[in-house]
Amino acid sequence: MPTPRTYGEIPGYPVGSTFQNRTELAKSQVHRPLQGGICGGQDGAESIVVSGGYIDDEDFGDEILYTGQGGNDPNTKRQVAHQQLKFGNLGLVRSQLEGYPVRVIRGAQGDRAHSPAEGFRYDGLYRVADHWSQVGVHGFRIWRFRLVELESTDRPPPDVEAAGPAGRERAVIQRLIRSTPVANAAKRLNDYRCQVCGLRLETPTGPYAEAAHIRALGRPHDGPDRLSNILCLCPNHHVLFDTGAIVVDEDGIVRDTISGQEIGKLRMDLGHAIDWTHLTYHRQAHKQ
Amino acid sequence: MPTPRTYGEIPGYPVGSTFQNRTELAKSQVHRPLQGGICGGQDGAESIVVSGGYIDDEDFGDEILYTGQGGNDPNTKRQVAHQQLKFGNLGLVRSQLEGYPVRVIRGAQGDRAHSPAEGFRYDGLYRVADHWSQVGVHGFRIWRFRLVELESTDRPPPDVEAAGPAGRERAVIQRLIRSTPVANAAKRLNDYRCQVCGLRLETPTGPYAEAAHIRALGRPHDGPDRLSNILCLCPNHHVLFDTGAIVVDEDGIVRDTISGQEIGKLRMDLGHAIDWTHLTYHRQAHKQ
Numbered sequence: 001m002p003t004p005r006t007y008g009e010i011p012g013y014p015v016g017s018t019f020q021n022r023t024e025l026a027k028s029q030v031h032r033p034l035q036g037g038i039c040g041g042q043d044g045a046e047s048i049v050v051s052g053g054y055i056d057d058e059d060f061g062d063e064i065l066y067t068g069q070g071g072n073d074p075n076t077k078r079q080v081a082h083q084q085l086k087f088g089n090l091g092l093v094r095s096q097l098e099g100y101p102v103r104v105i106r107g108a109q110g111d112r113a114h115s116p117a118e119g120f121r122y123d124g125l126y127r128v129a130d131h132w133s134q135v136g137v138h139g140f141r142i143w144r145f146r147l148v149e150l151e152s153t154d155r156p157p158p159d160v161e162a163a164g165p166a167g168r169e170r171a172v173i174q175r176l177i178r179s180t181p182v183a184n185a186a187k188r189l190n191d192y193r194c195q196v197c198g199l200r201l202e203t204p205t206g207p208y209a210e211a212a213h214i215r216a217l218g219r220p221h222d223g224p225d226r227l228s229n230i231l232c233l234c235p236n237h238h239v240l241f242d243t244g245a246i247v248v249d250e251d252g253i254v255r256d257t258i259s260g261q262e263i264g265k266l267r268m269d270l271g272h273a274i275d276w277t278h279l280t281y282h283r284q285a286h287k288q
Numbered sequence: 289m290p291t292p293r294t295y296g297e298i299p300g301y302p303v304g305s306t307f308q309n310r311t312e313l314a315k316s317q318v319h320r321p322l323q324g325g326i327c328g329g330q331d332g333a334e335s336i337v338v339s340g341g342y343i344d345d346e347d348f349g350d351e352i353l354y355t356g357q358g359g360n361d362p363n364t365k366r367q368v369a370h371q372q373l374k375f376g377n378l379g380l381v382r383s384q385l386e387g388y389p390v391r392v393i394r395g396a397q398g399d400r401a402h403s404p405a406e407g408f409r410y411d412g413l414y415r416v417a418d419h420w421s422q423v424g425v426h427g428f429r430i431w432r433f434r435l436v437e438l439e440s441t442d443r444p445p446p447d448v449e450a451a452g453p454a455g456r457e458r459a460v461i462q463r464l465i466r467s468t469p470v471a472n473a474a475k476r477l478n479d480y481r482c483q484v485c486g487l488r489l490e491t492p493t494g495p496y497a498e499a500a501h502i503r504a505l506g507r508p509h510d511g512p513d514r515l516s517n518i519l520c521l522c523p524n525h526h527v528l529f530d531t532g533a534i535v536v537d538e539d540g541i542v543r544d545t546i547s548g549q550e551i552g553k554l555r556m557d558l559g560h561a562i563d564w565t566h567l568t569y570h571r572q573a574h575k576q
Contacts, residue, residue, distance in 0.1 A: 042494065085492060093493040099467050171505075174498065175523075177463035179387050201524060202546055203531035204373060204576065205381040206330065210462065217459075235463075235523035236489060243491035258490055288492065 005046045007100045007172075008125060015124040018116060019105075025049075025120050031105050038069050040091020044100045045128075048092075048147075049120065051107025053077065056136045056144065058220075059111035064104065064126065065220060067136070068092065068143035079138035085288050089143045096128035097243070099174030101150055125150045127173060130216060132285035141287070146219065177238075182225050183211030186272065190232035195267045196246065196254050199234045210238045214278040221281070228275040231266075244286025248279045257286065293334045295388045295460075296413060303412040306404060307393075313337075313408050319393050326357050328379020332388045333416075336380075336435075337408065339395025341365065344424045344432065346508075347399035352392065352414065353508060355424070356380065356431035367426035373576050377431045384416035385531070387462035389438055413438045415461060418504060420573035429575070434507065465526075470513050471499030474560065478520035483555045484534065484542050487522045498526045502566040509569070516563040519554075532574025536567045545574065 010030050019025040026034050031047040033039050037054075039047045050059060054067035055077060068089035071081035083089060095102055104123045106115045115121075126147040136142040192207035193200045201208045212231045215223030223229050233241060240246045246254055246263060254263040268274060298318050307313040314322050319335040321327050325342075327335045338347060342355035343365060356377035359369035371377060383390055392411045394403045403409075414435040424430040480495035481488045489496045500519045503511030511517050521529060528534045534542055534551060542551040556562060 090493050093491075097491065097493070097496055098472060099465075171466045171468050173464065174467040175463070175465035176461065177387075177465075178459045179462040180459050184386060199524070201527055201533075203381075203385065203528065203533045204546060204574070205378050205385070205531070208385055208527055208531070235527055236487070239489055239496055239523055240491065243493070243496070245489075245491045258492060286492070 005040075005044060007044065007046050007095075008103075010103070013122055015122060017122045019120040019122075021119060025105065030103055030122050031120075036069060036088065038088025038091060040088045040095065042090055042094065044094040044098055045088055045091030045102055046095075046100070047103035047105060049105045049107055050110050051115075051120075052109040052111070054136075054142070055079075055138070056142055057110075059106075059114045060219075061114050062149040063219065064145075064147045066092075066145045066147055068145065071140055071142070079136050079140040079142060082141040083133075083143050085133075085143060092128050092143075092145050093131050093243070096131060096145075097174070099127065099172035101125035101127060101172060102147060104147065104149075132216075132221075133287050134285065144220075175239075177210055177235075179211055180225050182227060183213075183230055186211050186227055186230040187232050189227070189272045190267070190270055193232065193267070194234035194237050195231050195272075196233060196237040196241075196263065198267060201234060209233065210235055212238050212241050214274070215281045221285075223278065223281075226275075228273055229278045231274070232272075241282075244282075247283045247286060249283070250276075250280075257288075293328075293332060295332065295334050295383075296391075298391070301410055303410060305410045307408040307410075309407060313393065318391055318410050319408075324357060324376065326376025326379060328376045328383065330378055330382065332382040332386055333376055333379030333390055334383075334388070335391035335393060336376075337393045337395055338398050339403075339408075340397035340399070342424075342430070343367075343426070344430060345398075347394075347402045348507075349402050350437040351507065352433075352435045354380075354433045354435055356433065359428055359430070367424050367428040367430060370429040371421075371431050373421075373431060380416050380431075380433050381419050381531075384419055384433075385462070387415065387460035389413035389415055389460060390435060392435065392437075420504075420509075421575050422573065432508075463527075465498055465523075467499055468513050470515060471501075471518055474499050474515055474518040475520050477515070477560045478555070478558055481520065481555070482522035482525050483519050483560075484521060484525040484529075484551065486555060489522060497521065498523055500526050500529050502562070503569045509573075511566065511569075514563075516561055517566045519562070520560075529570075532570075535571045535574060537571070538564075538568075545576075 013030050025031050037049045056067045058065040068083050070083040072079050104126050107120045108118045129148045130146040133143050187209045192209040209232050212233050214229050215221050248266050252266050301318050313319050325337045344355045346353040356371050358371040360367050392414045395408045396406045417436045418434040421431050475497045480497040497520050500521050502517050503509050536554050540554045
């Protein structure tokens with residue numbers, strides 16, 4: 001039975017609330033564990049503490065590149081083993097998939113520009129925008145997460161507001177598909193057919209497809225917004241590709257990473273050239 | 289060959305630019321047609337004029353319920369025939385699916401609270417959040433669109449900004465999946481299986497599904513955020529359901545509205561009771 005979780009604000013603790021130590025923080029329920037940076041499990045993660053425990057963390061204020069838990073020596077902060085996609089790390093991915101907001105607490109040991117001078121401070125709600133694995137500065141595999149500050153709860157995005165009482169405070173962004181002009185070119189080039197399964201979703205006003213950037217745009221991947229970095233996918237295979245449930249191997253074969261089975265050859269028969277280094281990057285970003 | 293379109297801002301015409309008449313407006317390229325409220329076609333719609341031409345229009349400032357084109361008598365403004373999902377109406381749906389921004393121009397004949405005293409004014413970029421058909425106040429079928437003002441281009445949502453030069457100005461929201469606590473309950477109740485096709489998308493951190501509100505939340509549908517108004521769907525069938533490519537008939541059979549074929553019975557074997565009046569509402573909202 002998973003622990004019942006509270007996602008979102010804890011009543012009585014607005015943004016800016018401070019705590020002298022972890023005991024006080026835990027008592028407030030803003031971040032319940034006395035140790036550990038992530039409060040989460042298989043159903044989702046509700047809060048994290050950003051306090052400089054991991055050398056790979058990067059804090060930009062409204063955006064945080066956060067390192068998952070496990071494998072580090074708490075005294076030296078050195079990574080001494082691989083991290084796994086379990087417990088809190090798994091929880092942060094679930095929060096990404098379900099769109100749960102994550103409470104962010106900063107500790108005095110974190111980035112100087114964004115952290116409190118002493119103790120801990122609740123800094124508001126963030127959403128998990130991305131997750132991937134990489135080999136960290138100490139040579140072991142770590143899981144990383146990009147968290148992006150949510151709009152202030154005082155001013156939700158227009159169409160949440162429009163949803164009235166049902167949507168106003170409780171709706172969360174589960175999935176946000178962005179597109180660019182280049183992405184639309186990729187869709188047209190593939191005639192809106194999924195490059196994994198060949199499906200072309202037909203709607204009353206024409207076909208629908210999504211463009212997946214193979215190597216993500218933005219920090220820290222900085223993938224290019226070019227045709228060679230884009231796949232045209234149906235929404236189902238887009239989810240599977242973004243979560244690493246499927247990858248494309250060196251031979252252009254789409255593989256199910258859970259079962260290990262071949263799904264088929266990536267469809268590239270329409271003159272849509274893919275840069276294979278991006279597919280390698282994607283495979284590595286989802287290596288467990 | 290579709291007309292090449294310009295989506296987004298027209299250089300030299302910032303928000304608030306005014307125009308004495310349609311000729312001046314057309315010359316600026318902000319809204320190219322000399323007549324007609326929608327500049328759009330099968331590839332998308334780039335701009336609309338909101339000027340009180342349709343009695344069903346409702347203008348809330350940052351949100352507009354806009355009536356599609358066709359079927360009205362320009363002199364009496366009375367609807368004298370059904371509107372069809374063609375031309376500009378089709379274009380607005382494509383802009384919704386592709387996430388293209390739509391330039392909104394208000395004319396002096398529109399809603400008093402939000403319109404200029406004379407001539408026309410460019411009021412910025414909106415996105416098409418929803419479309420549906422209904423029988424209008426004059427007894428004929430009209431297509432309606434909910435447009436929501438985009439964030440100011442000065443301050444894009446955090447993760448567009450994070451995407452840097454590639455994403456900063458050109459990325460658009462193609463699809464925004466919101467979820468609520470009740471929606472997650474519906475997913476768990478259905479074990480994350482699509483109620484149309486039975487698929488359960490497996491990711492490395494567990495299953496993924498989406499919750500579709502049958503009767504949409506928010507204006508003007510005001511559907512309830514309850515289990516009886518929610519379907520658990522795979523992302524592909526979510527797109528098809530939201531666009532009306534599939535509907536559920538009186539017998540609980542899922543039908544493809546394009547081919548007319550039966551897809552199968554809606555899966556409701558897990559104690560997830562659906563309110564049938566919402567399914568009727570959905571069918572009618574996508575009637576052509």
